[in-house]
Each structure stands twice: as structure tokens, then as C-alpha cells.
Amino acid sequence: xxxxxxxxxxxxxxxxxxxxxxxxxxxxxxxxxxxxxxxxxxxxxxxxxxxxxxxxxxxxxxxxxxxxxxxxxxxxxxxxxxxxxxxxxxxxxxxxxxxxxxxxxxxxxxxxxxxxxxxxxxxxxxxxxxxxxxxxxxxxxxxxxxxxxxxxxxxxxxxxxxxxxxxxxxxxxxxxxxxxxxxxxxxxxxxxxxxxxxxxxxxxxxxxxxxxxxxxxxxxxxxxxxxxxxxxxxxxxxxxxxxxxxxxxxxxxxxxxxxxxxxxxxxxxxxxxxxxxxxxxxxxxxxxxxxxxxxxxxxxxxxxxxxxxxxxxxxxxxxxxxxxxxxxxxxxxxxxxxxxxxxxxxxxxxxxxxxxxxxxxxxxxxxxxxxxxxxxxxxxxxxxxxxxxxxxxxxxxxxxxxxxxxxxxxxxxxxxxxxxxxxxxxxxxxxxxxxxxxxxxxxxxxxxxxxxxxxxxxxxxxxxxxxxxxxxxxxxxxxxxxxxxxxxxxxxxxxxxxxxxxxxxxxxxxxxxxxxxxxxxxxxxxxxxxxxxxxxxxxxxxxxxxxxxxxxxxxxxxxxxxxxxxxxxxxxxx
Numbered sequence: 272x273x274x275x276x277x278x279x280x281x282x283x284x285x286x287x288x289x290x291x292x293x294x295x296x297x298x299x300x301x302x303x304x305x306x307x308x309x310x311x312x313x314x315x316x317x318x319x320x321x322x323x324x325x326x327x328x329x330x331x332x333x334x335x336x337x338x339x340x341x342x343x344x345x346x347x348x349x350x351x352x353x354x355x356x357x358x359x360x361x362x363x364x365x366x367x368x369x370x371x372x373x374x375x376x377x378x379x380x381x382x383x384x385x386x387x388x389x390x391x392x393x394x395x396x397x398x399x400x401x402x403x404x405x406x407x408x409x410x411x412x413x414x415x416x417x418x419x420x421x422x423x424x425x426x427x428x429x430x431x432x433x434x435x436x437x438x439x440x441x442x443x444x445x446x447x448x449x450x451x452x453x454x455x456x457x458x459x460x461x462x463x464x465x466x467x468x469x470x471x472x473x474x475x476x477x478x479x480x481x482x483x484x485x486x487x488x489x490x491x492x493x494x495x496x497x498x499x500x501x502x503x504x505x506x507x508x509x510x511x512x513x514x515x516x517x518x519x520x521x522x523x524x525x526x527x528x529x530x531x532x533x534x535x536x537x538x539x540x541x542x543x544x545x546x547x548x549x550x551x552x553x554x555x556x557x558x559x560x561x562x563x564x565x566x567x568x569x570x571x572x573x574x575x576x577x578x579x580x581x582x583x584x585x586x587x588x589x590x591x592x593x594x595x596x597x598x599x600x601x602x603x604x605x606x607x608x609x610x611x612x613x614x615x616x617x618x619x620x621x622x623x624x625x626x627x628x629x630x631x632x633x634x635x636x637x638x639x640x641x642x643x644x645x646x647x648x649x650x651x652x653x654x655x656x657x658x659x660x661x662x663x664x665x666x667x668x669x670x671x672x673x674x675x676x677x678x679x680x681x682x683x684x685x686x687x688x689x690x691x692x693x694x695x696x697x698x699x700x701x702x703x704x705x706x707x708x709x710x711x712x713x714x715x716x717x718x719x720x721x722x723x724x725x726x727x728x729x730x731x732x733x734x735x736x737x738x739x740x741x742x743x744x745x746x747x748x749x750x751x752x753x754x755x756x757x758x759x760x761x762x763x764x765x766x767x768x769x770x771x772x773x774x775x776x777x778x779x780x781x782x783x784x785x786x787x788x789x790x791x792x793x794x795x796x797x798x799x800x801x802x803x804x805x806x807x808x809x810x811x812x813x814x815x816x817x818x819x820x821x822x823x824x825x826x827x828x829x830x831x832x833x834x835x836x837x838x839x840x841x842x843x844x845x
Contacts, residue, residue, distance in 0.1 A: 630673070708804070
């Protein structure tokens with residue numbers, strides 16, 4: 272066993288006072304009370320929050336001559352976990368940290384427990400190097416390990432109970448003949464309800480934006496979209512495919528007997544201290560009905576534009592735009608790029624008691640207090656254009672149009688902006704300057720657009736690097752050359768790469784927005800009036816200080832927030 276330094280430096284009380292971790296009067300009172308209760312002083316101080324756990328760890332480290340370690344962002348190595356029994360880790364508060372040659376480094380939640388060091392040496396036949404750690408941090412690591420394994424274990428148990436190992440061969444005709452009563456009975460069975468609940472809870476726990484239940488020929492694939500990337504998890508058994516889908520239909524108030532046509536629904540759940548809406552889409556495929564559930568967590572909405580974490584240039588431009596009394600603001604980007612979140616953040620900044628805000632959306636994703644929201648229903652004739660006409664007779668100050676899809680909607684939105692309303696809307700274009708030519712293609716007159724357009728914005732969502740495991744990386748020249756990036760753009764910056772740990776998904780955790788904001792000044796307005804093309808308008812925007820999507824992405828790379836690969840996958844090489 273590796274020898275540990277045993278020289279002690281003063282006593283723990285003196286060390287705590289020297290480090291100013293506690294005042295002398297409080298320490299004296301705590302010492303007396305801990306003696307009367309028969310509790311060790313260091314435990315009493317931490318349990319009663321008189322000394323922070325990390326301060327106590329450093330004091331014990333100095334007292335015992337044992338190096339300290341912080342486990343705040345620690346990710347256990349599965350190989351090392353096999354060397355120490357889980358029961359010993361929980362009872363004796365030890366955590367294997369590293370193995371170098373024949374020396375196993377372990378963190379001790381109780382550095383005075385030297386017997387566990389002897390036991391580990393005997394069990395593993397390795398030299399043990401102990402480190403002083405916080406009991407609180409070790410318990411937190413053990414809790415995370417338990418939470419991460421419980422969902423998979425529960426699903427595996429459900430599969431065993433459901434006879435997953437039995438191969439079920441069923442032709443299409445037999446499947447169609449399954450009675451409605453049987454479908455209802457199987458969908459409301461305890462294992463199926465528990466299985467669907469587990470799928471939903473796991474989505475909330477991991478922060479997934481979408482849940483995909485996909486019937487394949489011999490299995491059912493379950494995938495979650497976490498931080499923009501699809502991640503596969505253990506799926507339900509094939510023989511419970513119809514029951515699981517029927518359960519989702521029942522929750523969404525859909526027709527469980529209809530399996531030939533697409534269906535859309537919605538339901539609400541409360542779990543993990545959250546209340547979340549789920550938007551359900553069901554699509555018939557050759558192997559059964561595919562289900563996609565979009566999670567709409569109102570608590571994840573940013574309370575304001577400033578909370579979105581934008582770069583200063585984009586934030587200043589957007590704040591200027593929404594401060595204007597009238598005109599139109601266009602937010603563009605592909606599906607899933609966070610356009611709705613940006614618009615809702617704008618509305619929350621604008622939502623005041625003396626302002627009348629009305630929206631028309633398809634569908635209404637989040638219900639916002641104090642804002643009048645209209646859900647589009649094309650089946651009964653309530654289109655964007657029809658809703659917008661009625662909204663303008665409701666004395667609005669601010670109007671949000673969920674999407675400009677056609678020339679009629681575009682024309683009404685532009686006229687609303689010209690008649691003293693602030694209009695916010697979305698458009699599907701690749702970049703901000705492209706919004707101008709897109710609207711003109713829809714039939715909007717250039718002089719009308721030039722008169723009312725405040726700004727056009729394009730955005731993308733990039734994946735943020737996990738702060739616990741990201742590592743400094745060299746940038747291959749081939750990537751820079753292939754994507755037409757000047758090496759000077761990253762010169763002197765510390766570039767990081769994704770690694771991956773139990774705290775994240777493939778080295779990434781969370782997402783942020785990069786924006787390209789084209790402010791319309793006199794030069795841009797003149798260019799619109801004379802029918803300038805997209806490239807010319809883009810050049811004018813750059814001259815006026817506009818950051819392109821690529822430049823905004825590279826700025827995030829230089830700041831160490833994302834990797835070069837993650838930035839390029841959403842902004843492109845231009």
C-alpha cells in the first residue's frame with residue numbers, strides 16, 4: 272500500500288480559524304455542543320452548516336497530510352467502479368478516482384477511516400493512494416450514478432416482465448383484426464402505463480426536446496433529441512408496440528382505432544417538479560405508427576431577450592428593434608432553430624399593462640399570461656390571413672404572426688406595420704438578407720417593404736460544450752481550409768473539443784443561439800427600393816456592423832463555449 276504522509280499541522284479547530292472558515296466564538300460554542308451530544312466536531316460543524324463542506328475537506332487534508340480532491344464535476348470511470356463493491360462505496364463513502372500502474376487513487380468521504388484503505392488494498396491487491404474529499408460531494412456522485420442507472424434498469428425489468436425474449440410473428444391482416452376492447456385493455460395495463468411514464472420522465476430528466484417511438488421490422492426504437500442530436504435508448508418490446516402507441520393516443524385524446532391516417536394531439540403531464548405540455552404527432556409507417564412527442568416546458572422559456580445569452584451586437588440590435596413604435600421584425604431560420612423562443616422572449620420584454628398584444632400561431636406552443644393568443648385552424652377557415660384581419664380590428668399595439676406562409680398573409684402583415692402596429696413574424700430563409708428577397712418574391716412591393724422593415728434576423732442553435740469534460744484541442748488546418756476560415760480568426764484563442772462524460776450527452780450540454788441581425792438603415796432601404804440582390808444587401812449589413820452566422824459561431828468558439836465542429840455544423844462554411 273502506498274504510504275501516506277502522517278505529519279499533522281496543529282489541530283482542526285486551529286486550521287479552521289487560520290483559514291477564517293468560522294469565527295472563534297461560533298467555534299467555541301459548537302465545540303461545547305458537539306461534546307455534549309457526543310458528535311465529532313468536524314461532522315457537527317458541517318451538518319449544522321457552520322463550515323462549508325469544501326472548507327472542512329481542506330482543513331482535514333492539512334491536518335492529516337492527505338492531498339484533497341474536489342468531486343464537484345467528477346465523472347466516475349465504469350472500469351474503476353468494477354474494482355470497488357458498490358455497497359462499500361455507499362457505506363464507507365469511498366470513490367475510485369484513477370488507476371496508474373499498480374496504484375489505485377481513491378477519494379475518502381471520511382479521511383479518518385483508515386481501515387477502509389487497508390480493506391481496499393486487501394480486496395484489490397493494489398497500492399491505495401487516499402485523497403480527502405467532501406462527504407457531501409461523494410454522496411452527490413453516488414446519487415447521480417443511481418439516477419442514471421435506474422431508468423435503464425426499470426425498462427429492462429419491464430421488458431423481462433413483458434416476455435421480450437418471445438418472438439412474435441404477426442401478419443398485417445391479423446394485426447388489423449385486433450379488437451378495440453383488446454387494444455384498450457392492453458394499453459391500460461400496469462406495465463404499459465409504467466413503461467410510457469418512464470419514457471416521459473426520462474425525457475424530462477435529460478432535457479430532451481423530442482421523443483421518437485419508431486416501429487422497425489423486429490424492434491421498436493426509442494430515441495430522444497437531446498441538445499439537437501438524437502440519442503438512442505432502450506426501447507419497448509415489439510410485442511407491446513400497439514399497446515404503447517394506444518396508451519399515447521389515449522393520453523392525447525386521439526382515435527385509437529384509426530391506424531391508417533396521421534393524427535395530431537396534445538396532453539399535459541406533471542413530473543420532476545415541472546408541468547410540461549407534449550405535442551403529439553402520429554404517422555402511419557410500413558411497420559406501424561411512428562410517434563413523435565415534442566416537449567414544451569414553459570419553465571425553460573427565457574424571461575427576456577437578455578437572458579438568451581446573445582452576443583452584445585445581436586442583443587443591442589434586437590433591443591433596438593423591439594423598442595420601435597411600429598414596423599415589422601422578421602425572425603428567420605430552419606425548423607427547430609429557436610425562432611419561437613426568441614419571439615416569446617421579445618413578447619415578455621414588451622408585455623406591459625398598457626400594451627395590447629395579440630398573437631396568431633399554428634399551434635400555440637406556450638401560453639403566456641397577459642397576452643391574447645389565437646390558434647390557427649385552417650380546417651374551419653381560420654387561416655393566418657383571416658385571423659390577422661380580425662386581429663387588426665381588436666385595437667392591438669403589437670401583433671405576432673406565427674409564420675408568413677403566403678403572399679396574402681405577407682401583404683396584411685406589411686399593411687399592419689405601415690398603419691402604426693409593431694409586427695413580429697417568422698419566415699423560412701437561410702439568412703437575414705434573404706428575408707427581403709423572399710417577401711418580394713411573395714408579391715410585396717419593394718417600396719412598402721423598405722418603408723416598414725425594422726430588421727431581419729436569422730438564427731441557429733449551437734450545442735454548448737460540457738464544462739466538466741471539455742479539453743483543449745489543436746485545430747486541424749484541413750478543417751480551416753475546407754471551410755474557408757482564415758487561421759487568424761482563431762489565433763491566440765484556446766479552442767476546446769467535446770469529450771463526453773456521464774454529466775452530458777457526447778461532450779455537449781445545453782444549447783445557445785447565434786444570430787445574424789440586419790438592421791435596415793437608409794442605405795439598405797435604398798437598396799431594397801432599387802431591387803438589390805441578397806449579396807449586395809449582405810455586404811451593406813456587414814459594413815454596418817452585422818455579424819454573419821459564421822462570424823457569430825466563430826466568436827462562440829473563441830470564447831470556449833462550443834467546439835469548431837459544433838459551430839460549423841449549424842452555420843455552414845459559407
